Amino acid sequence: MLKASLLLPLMCISIFAYEFRCPQLEQTTSCKCRGTFEWWNNRNVSILNCSAVSLQTIPNLYGDQSSYAITKLFLNGNNLTRIKANEFLPLQQVNEIDLSRNLIETLENDSLSLVSRHLTRLVLEGNRIALDQGLWFLRGLQTLNELVLDSNTIQNEYHTLPGILFRDLQLTSLRKLSIKNCGISKVTPTAFLGLDQVEELDLSYNYLESVPEAIMSMKRLKKLVLYDNNIDIVSGHSFRGLSHLSEIDMSLNMMTNIEDDAFEGLEDSLKELKLYSNMLSAIPSSSLRKLRKLHFLVLSKNNIHFIQDNAFNGIPNLKMLELDYNPLIYYNEMFSGLEDTLETLTLRATKLTSFPVNALINLRKLTDLDLSLNQITKPVGIGRLALKNLALARNNIVSVSPLAFSGLSRSLSLDLDNNNITNISFLLDVTPCSFSYLDLVGNPVRCDCDTERIINSGMILGIGGTCSLSNGLTYELNSGSTSGVIQHLTQKCNTTEKTLNCVNMQFLSTSSAATPQTTFVFIFVVALLFVTVS
Known part of the structure; x- marks a missing residue:
């Protein structure tokens, strides 16, 4: 009750909109103005939205006094070609400007100087700005926190991002820099001088063939994204001096080799490493060893067949591992070294034909397992694992044996x-409340008397999917919307009374599959003892 009483005022504040309009602008242009109150940081936000209204020039803002209070300006999706000096003069309180998806080739050097006092976010994505011709229009934006330069151009012959491009711009507050999809093949080693405070750098969708040496000047870098480039080898010492780097994404490259000392210097900082969709043929264990803080590793969609012995030794805190779309060969203890750390494992589309219980049995901390998109026909031994969530979607399962859940230690x-x-009907021979949720969507389940017992008894907390009658009619299995199927089934089945409430009932662990009748007797005896003692 206390939490609800605290939440109500916040809900009221979050939908409050204070009175703010730009009547003159709304009459003379297609722009819209609105004011809101952001309760999470306790400030008024005045938005001038001029997006996608075919503007060829920035609208005249001088005649409307309310323009001086605007904090966000959206000019994206227009036909602007040039930004002139002083055009933003009445917007001295603005902290965000979006100029993306225009035709801008030129921003005059002083075009943003008048908004430099408060501007924190500038989006220039999808224009025709030649980045290698200089970025002097950014000079002096000392409050700028995020800069988006995606989908602009490089005009020099070698598609190289030139040196000292940012050095003298005084971008002392910049934390996020994105230069995606600009046709960059090389980055000059001095290109990022002056960006000492940048924490996130995104160079995705370019044509880089190696990790750019220029990043070594960004001593506070925490996140590096090199998604979808042409990197084939990660050389030794590629991240030298970046002691704060905690997340690297080099997915969708052409990587065949990662040298042993590639991640040297990141032993106590790197937490997430994504290498999805490369050309690795083995776990790069030598380069991963000693990454003491690594907890999330993605190696999906490579060409890994066999996981070598002790491949994960030296990664003492790995909690999440993705190996989807690798043609894996399964064997006992293939995940050696992860027994007491791994919590989440995804093995989708790895050509599994049977449930790999022997390969997983030693993973004592494993709670989330995804084996979807395989060819498993009969899941067995599920109860031997201490799982909370198990995905077996899109396999070849025709029937499920209740013995598969023998020994289940928690609801699944x-x-x-x-x-x-x-x-x-396997649900009738499994301990009641064994499943916190069961997803049967897309299965041709029959509506019969067993279905009626399962739905009406309350032995399962939640169930998704449908069942069909012999006449072709289909009904939702969810008990909240099954009146149609229940009315039909109760005409030929004995109506089952609801005797269980899995919301309030604690799951009872058994070493073998228990019947509902056995559980009812157990509960009755416990209740009887309680009454006697009282």
Whole structure:
């Protein structure tokens, strides 16, 4: 009740809009003005939205006094070609300007100087700005926190981002820099001088063939994204001196080799490494060793067949591992070294034909497992793992044995969508409340008396999917919307009373599959003892 009483005032504040309009601008242009109050940082926000209204010039803002209070200006999706000096003069309080998806080739050197006092975010994506011809229009934006230069151009013959491009611009507050999809093949080693405070750099969708040496001047860098380039080898000492770097994404490259000392210097900082969709044929164990803080590793969609012995030794805190779309060969203890750390494992589309319980049994901390998009026909041994969430979607499962859940130690969320399961009577022979949720969407489940018992008894907390009658009619399995199927089934089945409430009932662990009748007796005996003692 206390939490609800505290939340209500916040909800009221969040929808409050204070009175703010730009009547003259709304009459003379297609722009719209509105004011809001951001309760999370306790400030008024005045927005002038001139996006996608075919503007060829910035609208005249001088005649409307309310322009001086505008904090966000959206001019994206127009036909602007040039930004002149003094055009933003009445916007001295603005902290965000979006000029993306125009035809801008030139921003005059003083075009942004008058908004430099408060401007924190500038978006120039999707224009025709030649980045290698100089960025002097940015000079003096000392409050700028985020700069987006994506999808602009490089005009020099070698598609090189030139040196000292940012050095003298005084961007002392810049934390996020994005230069995606600009056709960059090389970066001059001195290109990022002057960006000492940048924490996130995104160079995705370019043509880089190696990790650019220029990043070594960005001593506070925490996140580096090199997604979708042409990097084939990560050389030794590629991240030298970047002791704060915690996240690297080099997915969708052409990587065949990562040298042993590639990540040297990141032993106590690197937490996330994404190498999705490369050409690696093995776990790069030598280069990963000693990464003491690494907790998330993505190696999906490479060409890894066999995980070598002790491949994960030396990564003592790895909690999440993705190996999807690799043609893996499974064997016992293939995940050696991760027994007491790994919590989440995804093995989608790895050509599995059976449930790999022996390869997983030693992963004592494993709670989330995704085996979707494989060819598993009969899941077995699920109860031997201490899982909370298991995904077996889009396999070849026709039937499920209750013995698969023997020994289950906690309630399980099980995703079986888009298999070929017709009968769900296995639920009647599994300990009640074994499933926190069961997803059966896309399965040809039959509506029968077992279905009625499962729905009406309350033995499962939540179930998704449909069942079909012999006449072709289809009904939702969710008990909240099954009146149609229940009315039909109760005409030929004995109506089952609801005897369980899985919301309030604690899951009972058993070493073998228990019947509902067994559990009812257990509960009755416990209740009887309680009454006797009282």
